[in-house]
Amino acid sequence: MSENAISAQGTLIAVQELGVGEFFTLGELRDFTPPPLMRNPIETTAHNDIEEHFIVGIRRKGELQGQIGYRPSLESHARLVEAWRTGSRDIYRITYPDGPPGPDGARAYDDDGEPIGTQWLFSGFVTNVGPSAPVDDGLVADFTVRPTNTMTFIDAVEA
């Protein structure tokens, strides 16, 4: 039975520097992978068990990795490099495009101009900004953010 799977396009990343002030949206965002949510399996099988047993360890998160159409002078891109330079711990917000549709059939925004959808919030450090300049294509940059501490999940209806 299908459950109306949605398009990934429109998933956005916004950053709040040092966890203070307004979020700015990362522009020219191409393919990216939100932090995978993980736990290590810990085997607890005893000698007298006839099948294996496991528990899981603490909550872990992988890296946020993605690519931008890199424009070095664009403010949101310059801020990414600045976060790498200073090693600042910023707040990252991923908004999925599962909110109600907007008037133009695209996505909906709230009164503050923020996209509506399920959100993942976490703090993290920029650990990689890797530009790439293919002679026959656009200037792009890969980026990586290492999340730390807890992640907050906000449902689309609450966001």
Place this chain on the structure above:
Amino acid sequence: MTWYQKLTALQEPFDVGLDDNGRAQVSFNVMATKASSDTFLQELISLLVDGSVGEFAPADPDDRNIFVSSKDQIPAEGGPFLSLTATGGAAPVNIHNDINPPAYPRQTAQIIVRSPDFLDALGMAQAARAVFELRSKDVTP
């Protein structure tokens, strides 16, 4: 103004045979990766006029030598005359930040130059090809 990330010829101008009036025809295609706009052909015309390749709306209509779309009437004699036709293009380059319209449509156009003299047609096609090579620039229609 429309942002062009890239405008490039897809091949060098080449001989495509004679037209119905026995004139030589030289053609090539261009592809633009650009911001969304409804004025693609007008933007290409503006590049041709600004680059002194030809005239689209001169004071004397007889001086006109740039024509657009299959509807435009190209004179049956003389030349060189350049005609420009949009040919659809490819799927856009998408980003998450823009859905509709797409961030970077990839539009294509065919250029055909007709002239009784093959070298005249080739010369005008090469001049057009030279102005259709852009990177990271605004173009005003």
